[in-house]
Amino acid sequence: MSRAACVVGAGSNGLAAAIVLAQAGVRVDVLEAESTPGGAARTMELTLPGFLHDFGSAVHPLAAGSPFFNSLSLQNHGLDWIHSPAPVAHPLDDGTAVVLERDLNEATVALGEDGRAWANLVQPFVEHWWQFASDVLKPVLSIPKHPLLLARFGMNAFLSAKTIAHRFRSERTRALFAGLAAHSFLALDEPLSGAFGMLMAIPAHAVGWPIPRGGAQSITSALSATLSTLGGTIKTSFRVESLATLSGYDLIFCDLTPRQLLQVAGDRLSKNYQHELKKFRYGPGVFKVDYALSQPIPWKASDCLRAATIHLGGGFDQIAGSEKALRGGQHAERPFVLLSQPTLFDPSRAPAGKHIAWAYCHLPNGSTLDMLPRIEAQIERFAPGFREIVLARRISSPADLETMDANLIGGDIAGGAMDIHQFIFRPTMRHYATSARDIYICSASTPPGGGVHGMCGYHAATTALARLGLPKR
Numbered sequence: 001m002s003r004a005a006c007v008v009g010a011g012s013n014g015l016a017a018a019i020v021l022a023q024a025g026v027r028v029d030v031l032e033a034e035s036t037p038g039g040a041a042r043t044m045e046l047t048l049p050g051f052l053h054d055f056g057s058a059v060h061p062l063a064a065g066s067p068f069f070n071s072l073s074l075q076n077h078g079l080d081w082i083h084s085p086a087p088v089a090h091p092l093d094d095g096t097a098v099v100l101e102r103d104l105n106e107a108t109v110a111l112g113e114d115g116r117a118w119a120n121l122v123q124p125f126v127e128h129w130w131q132f133a134s135d136v137l138k139p140v141l142s143i144p145k146h147p148l149l150l151a152r153f154g155m156n157a158f159l160s161a162k163t164i165a166h167r168f169r170s171e172r173t174r175a176l177f178a179g180l181a182a183h184s185f186l187a188l189d190e191p192l193s194g195a196f197g198m199l200m201a202i203p204a205h206a207v208g209w210p211i212p213r214g215g216a217q218s219i220t221s222a223l224s225a226t227l228s229t230l231g232g233t234i235k236t237s238f239r240v241e242s243l244a245t246l247s248g249y250d251l252i253f254c255d256l257t258p259r260q261l262l263q264v265a266g267d268r269l270s271k272n273y274q275h276e277l278k279k280f281r282y283g284p285g286v287f288k289v290d291y292a293l294s295q296p297i298p299w300k301a302s303d304c305l306r307a308a309t310i311h312l313g314g315g316f317d318q319i320a321g322s323e324k325a326l327r328g329g330q331h332a333e334r335p336f337v338l339l340s341q342p343t344l345f346d347p348s349r350a351p352a353g354k355h356i357a358w359a360y361c362h363l364p365n366g367s368t369l370d371m372l373p374r375i376e377a378q379i380e381r382f383a384p385g386f387r388e389i390v391l392a393r394r395i396s397s398p399a400d401l402e403t404m405d406a407n408l409i410g411g412d413i414a415g416g417a418m419d420i421h422q423f424i425f426r427p428t429m430r431h432y433a434t435s436a437r438d439i440y441i442c443s444a445s446t447p448p449g450g451g452v453h454g455m456c457g458y459h460a461a462t463t464a465l466a467r468l469g470l471p472k473r
């Protein structure tokens, strides 16, 4: 008997769920509120004509290392990964930069006295990335296929970044690890923050931190084209206000966060389940700036020109201070800033000789404070003269981000806080299933959480197929 499914939201997870269902022979329609699919994986002219900025995600270790994306032939639909010579650089106040080399042996040499400790931390997972990724990018409480590897990771998983950083002798390596761990939005002395640092470092060596040629939209376009070849459809500029308006579907997948699920599903969900969803906590927000630039950023440390991603924040203690302030609901005076400079490696995204940059810092959820002066002070600290090369800038406050993608509640880019409770029960102990047998949630608010990897959508769809007794392709 043929089945039909509707996916609400064409983010990377919605599209992933749609592809898995279509592969299994289910007829799928995707309904998307915005005028283009992609959610937080879209590329737009946000400043001047011809300057192509990533609205959300810019650098994609987890897309390149996603077991599900890897099972699709996305390169046949135009996805082309570009690797900068080094994944990430971290400038310091002495005018030099710590660079994380992609090749683990080269990194071990470059990190000098800490090379061996670095290799000890990441090597087994780098060498067995695909086995590791298939276990770590799924609900924590599920049965691992590679228990020894996961147990080895588990030995470090609940440690703080501060504890792990104590294994390094050099302040430079500690600073590097702080920048990686600060992607977590956790304080660096909190449990799990160390695991996030490792989860950024491991793919840097295993699959790189690539950027898609043309920007994040290329990932979305490749997923959309894959879905189309399987017969699925995407309808844009279609905001679903209530699931009651959708008829003729056996299954509904919501690429939405819990607050939105409550709004659209309403009484279709049991009172108990609604109560559970209401307890879901959102994480801090981000304040983002996109720049059109007349030339490459004038970094003091020329090594910064080798990496598409730059971490700005100085030493371990300074970055820890920034993230500690955030966890206390404060705005850091000197915030940790993530910056991407894609046009050094992909000139197609700006007019000849011109450049773009993408930068953001963390701030409390929903904050209205203008962080631009603090972000630019951090860039100027390591690249004096930066302000003079700015042709145009576009500021996105948390509210602006949410206006352009309703899932970015209060500027939370990760689909909800990633503390221990929500790491294990995300968004509830049911994970993808809800109290209604035909309704599933498949956004970054489910395991394994934020990032463009499609694994939330993949697991949500396979859960539904298993319940229906339908084989996944």
Ligand SMILES: Cc1cc2nc3c(=O)[nH]c(=O)nc-3n(C[C@H](O)[C@H](O)[C@H](O)COP(=O)(O)OP(=O)(O)OC[C@H]3O[C@@H](n4cnc5c(N)ncnc54)[C@H](O)[C@@H]3O)c2cc1C
Residues within 6 Å of the ligand: 008, 009, 010, 011, 012, 013, 014, 031, 032, 033, 034, 037, 038, 039, 040, 041, 055, 056, 057, 058, 059, 060, 061, 062, 063, 238, 239, 240, 241, 255, 256, 260, 264, 286, 288, 360, 401, 404, 405, 406, 407, 408, 413, 414, 415, 442, 443, 444, 445, 449, 450, 451, 452, 453, 456
């Ligand atoms: C500024 C920023 C920087 C980031 N940087 C990176 C990065 O460098 N690398 C990385 O891997 N990840 C990054 N991320 C995170 C990553 O982009 C997200 O975790 C990922 O895109 C989540 O995918 P999703 O499908 O769960 O949700 P989304 O991409 O948010 O998609 C949800 C979709 O649902 C639609 N929608 C919402 N409500 C409705 C409705 N009622 N009806 C119909 N449609 C609806 C939205 O319009 C949207 O298209 C970043 C995100 C942001 C915002």
